Amino acid sequence: MSDTHLYGLLSAKLSIRRDVPVRAVNRLSQAFSSSRRISAKEDLVVEGAQASTCMFLTSGFCARYRFLADGRRQFTEICIPGDFVNLGSLMKKRQPQGLIALTDCRTAGISHSSLDRLIREEPELMRSLWLETLIDGAISREWVLSLGVQNAKERFARFFCELFMRMEIVGLTEGDGFRLPMTQMEMSDMLGMSAVHVNRIMGELREEGLIEMSGGRVRLPDLAGLAALGEFEPDYLEAPADLLRAIA
Amino acid sequence: MSDTHLYGLLSAKLSIRRDVPVRAVNRLSQAFSSSRRISAKEDLVVEGAQASTCMFLTSGFCARYRFLADGRRQFTEICIPGDFVNLGSLMKKRQPQGLIALTDCRTAGISHSSLDRLIREEPELMRSLWLETLIDGAISREWVLSLGVQNAKERFARFFCELFMRMEIVGLTEGDGFRLPMTQMEMSDMLGMSAVHVNRIMGELREEGLIEMSGGRVRLPDLAGLAALGEFEPDYLEAPADLLRAIA
């Protein structure tokens, strides 16, 4: 499978944090053997499923989620283009959390057996992928911080800052904004608050000139102010220094 | 450095989830070259520090934490004996979160360079360590779920269940309980609630016969009931089936 979009995204994602031999990136991108389109609201990964393929998100947004028995839902991770959405399936038997497409998505797939062989032969690639899972973990822990001690407005600020930085890393920001086609209901599941409260807080942030949202796009006219409000410090994302200027 | 306690703990930890060659475990345990004692309340890892050594916790409890500017603190992860407390330092330059000893702790240290060489030569070991970081991530995501949608009592129930299972995996439970020398203040930082509320909720759980705490030890006389209350499903810990009986 040759796909310049896939190659570019993979290369950007892996090279931005560590030096990976071009050969390794080439081999990885050529080892992808399948692609899928998933429509919004469908599951990319079903709760409790076993996988034999690792998926790389080439376009669209999706979210890892869990339900409680009474219907409460929490998103535990949001995935953007350039994320390996189920790298863990390579070593974990079951995926206890589901993965839902927030928008129409496209993924490229690589079989466990191919990836297995590849990381054995290309240790630098293995290290890069391991680093990706470490950063996923760091993102989760930062989110624990946010949910644990921050109030609704601070959580919101942090959420937008993090997403902006992550989009920046894969080159998907457009000026001071980016595409974010999430409903308030979905944001509420991400932020651990009710949809009604999401609406009110967004109203306040808008009044304060910190965010603008319309047509599935968000603009952050005062990123530094937003970062200060949410006490967002992007170290954990291991982004290159030149991308951090916007925040400081 | 030869230390039967270290070897036993390493072996239990790595072998319980995957088959790892005995040779690899041996080599790993012998590659540890230092040990440290840390007193309660001291930092094992300082916020923002760089490390050149990975530490394996051989006894005691510690917690990863972050502060906000106004003094709010959140624990993002609790570490128990048998955990690699900063595996991530092998690939991540900075450790944005600090690590504080909740009790007196002992760690064994292995230099990055030794570990580097070892995982290159023993791919199965590398995969086991990678799995550990994946499970750390899964634990964080489950905690996001808990903080996001569960109320104080449910969070409490889940916290004790998870800790019990993790202690069980390394063989540190004693009957239906285990040693847990945490203050209510520390639990409040873990559970994302005020210390006063921790006290009240613990009182309720005690009245309901779900927990008993005294002298730095906790007993869970009705583990199944506690798991039901917190909707705890231990799949994400990848524990062997025979350890799961207590919950179901």
Add this chain to the structure above:
DNA sequence: CGTTTACTTGAATGCTCTCAACCAGCGTGG
């Protein structure tokens, strides 16, 4: 003992939730 730390309990405040109503946009089908 006196001092500090941890735990306990009460009362008032407040952030966030739920319930509810209402509006706007959009696609469908009559």
Add this chain to the structure above:
DNA sequence: CCACGCTGGTTGAGAGCATTCAAGTAAACG
């Protein structure tokens, strides 16, 4: 073409879980 239903967004009011402030008790420590 318009009526209709559906989804998503907006706003108000009341309720509730959890917080803060405060005071007081118990236990640990030098």
